[in-house]
Amino acid sequence: MRTTVGIIGAGPAGLLLARLLHNAGIDSVVLESRDRAYVERRQRAGILEQGTADVLRAAGAGERMDREGLRHDGIELRFDRRRHRVDFPALTGGRSVMVYAQTEVCKDLIALQLQEGGPLLFEAEALAVEDAGTDAPRVRFRHEGREDVLECEYVVGCDGFWGVARKAIPAELTQVFERTYPFGWLGILADVPPSHDELVYARHDRGFALLSMRSPSISRLYLQVPDGTDAGTWSDEEIWDELEHRFETADDWRLERGPITQKSVTPMRSYVHEPMRHGRLFLAGDAAHIVPPTGAKGLNLAVGDVVTFARALTHRKETGSAELLDTYSQTCLRRIWQAERFSYDMTTLLHRAPGATGFEDRLQLARLERIASSRAAETDLAEGYTGFSFG
Ligand code: FAD
Numbered sequence: 453m454r455t456t457v458g459i460i461g462a463g464p465a466g467l468l469l470a471r472l473l474h475n476a477g478i479d480s481v482v483l484e485s486r487d488r489a490y491v492e493r494r495q496r497a498g499i500l501e502q503g504t505a506d507v508l509r510a511a512g513a514g515e516r517m518d519r520e521g522l523r524h525d526g527i528e529l530r531f532d533r534r535r536h537r538v539d540f541p542a543l544t545g546g547r548s549v550m551v552y553a554q555t556e557v558c559k560d561l562i563a564l565q566l567q568e569g570g571p572l573l574f575e576a577e578a579l580a581v582e583d584a585g586t587d588a589p590r591v592r593f594r595h596e597g598r599e600d601v602l603e604c605e606y607v608v609g610c611d612g613f614w615g616v617a618r619k620a621i622p623a624e625l626t627q628v629f630e631r632t633y634p635f636g637w638l639g640i641l642a643d644v645p646p647s648h649d650e651l652v653y654a655r656h657d658r659g660f661a662l663l664s665m666r667s668p669s670i671s672r673l674y675l676q677v678p679d680g681t682d683a684g685t686w687s688d689e690e691i692w693d694e695l696e697h698r699f700e701t702a703d704d705w706r707l708e709r710g711p712i713t714q715k716s717v718t719p720m721r722s723y724v725h726e727p728m729r730h731g732r733l734f735l736a737g738d739a740a741h742i743v744p745p746t747g748a749k750g751l752n753l754a755v756g757d758v759v760t761f762a763r764a765l766t767h768r769k770e771t772g773s774a775e776l777l778d779t780y781s782q783t784c785l786r787r788i789w790q791a792e793r794f795s796y797d798m799t800t801l802l803h804r805a806p807g808a809t810g811f812e813d814r815l816q817l818a819r820l821e822r823i824a825s826s827r828a829a830e831t832d833l834a835e836g837y838t839g840f841s842f843g
Pocket residue numbers: 460461462463464465466483484485486491495496497498499500554576577578579610611612613614615616637639718736737738739745747748749750751752753754
């Protein structure tokens with residue numbers, strides 16, 4: 453099998469890249485190790501930056517998002533039983549975000565790819581990227597019980613944190629920057645209308661909590677839990693009781709309960725792999741970097757990477773110049789490090805580390821006070837949350 457761009461992974465990065473290349477008249481093949489139902493059901497991100505929504509629209513993949521997605525103009529910060537709303541458009545010259553789940557983005561892109569795009573093979577597991585340093589890189593993969601080879605001009609590893617692409621970059625050329633956190637998130641989906649019309653990020657002495665949503669009738673909620681927690685050890689009632697504690701306010705706000713339909717625990721880490729390119733192999737999305745989810749940045753970073761790659765390859769095709777491909781890693785990393793910083797700040801602002809001292813608690817409250825009382829501090833948060841430029 454032969455193609456121009458071999459794409460490993462059909463998460464948001466791989467699927468959007470295939471679409472952008474198709475629109476630019478460049479052919480590709482996508483290899484995905486899981487089956488279609490799994491990819492379409494995996495609960496993850498919920499928030500699209502305005503720039504991400506604009507890219508999906510321009511790629512012809514925004515129709516259902518514009519119909520069913522919920523535009524959000526702010527978030528609420530909750531601390532010390534108080535509520536503070538951050539108004540995005542007022543602080544950023546009109547920017548907002550979109551609540552539209554990653555599952556839906558993936559469903560839309562898969563449907564488009566199968567109708568109009570090049571091959572998208574499910575249950576096709578990449579085993580290794582070979583000859584990345586040459587003009588003819590190859591992906592060895594297993595599909596329908598047989599081993600095969602995809603001969604490419606370029607390979608893009610969009611295969612997430614646990615993928616194989618990153619391993620093809622020699623260790624002596626690589627630097628990894630990493631931090632793990634001593635807590636994770638227990639996430640639930642519940643059949644109950646969201647108790648607030650915007651997302652609520654709560655800092656509490658018992659730990660962080662987040663209220664989000666998937667639709668006007670489905671809530672998505674998260675609780676900070678100790679690292680290594682098994683979701684099964686929390687009963688539904690314990691989860692609701694704990695959420696109620698952490699979201700408590702001095703006014704008469706109430707958390708509505710409903711049947712919990714899904715429960716899982718996500719670990720938290722910050723991770724950056726530099727460089728993101730070796731020869732004709734490029735890494736995009738979670739394959740190259742991870743942020744803790746508090747800033748809602750992971751999917752948006754993946755989109756930024758593939759937009760940068762598609763632009764660079766189109767430039768190469770139109771002008772013959774490899775200049776933008778050569779600077780791919782630096783261009784992406786500028787934005788990635790801003791998102792790493794923002795996600796770290798949001799995480800340390802809102803989570804209670806095990807063994808945190810009274811001094812650290814007071815500092816967190818002072819940082820939150822500062823955001824609530826200084827337009828400059830609040831603007832910094834609003835700019836970070838609504839997104840850094842794709843430049
Ligand atoms: P992935 O989605 O991980 O896709 C990689 C794909 O590659 C997968 O389909 C995998 O099966 C496939 N694959 C792996 N290995 C192979 C192989 N060897 N061969 C073939 N295929 C392979 N981000 C946000 O922007 N906003 C949010 O609100 C947000 N909230 C989050 C909440 C949670 C609980 C979690 C866990 C994440 C959240 N994120 C959020 C992060 C976001 O989900 C990820 O950053 C995003 O999925 C990255 O997309 P990706 O395509 O790079 O990788």
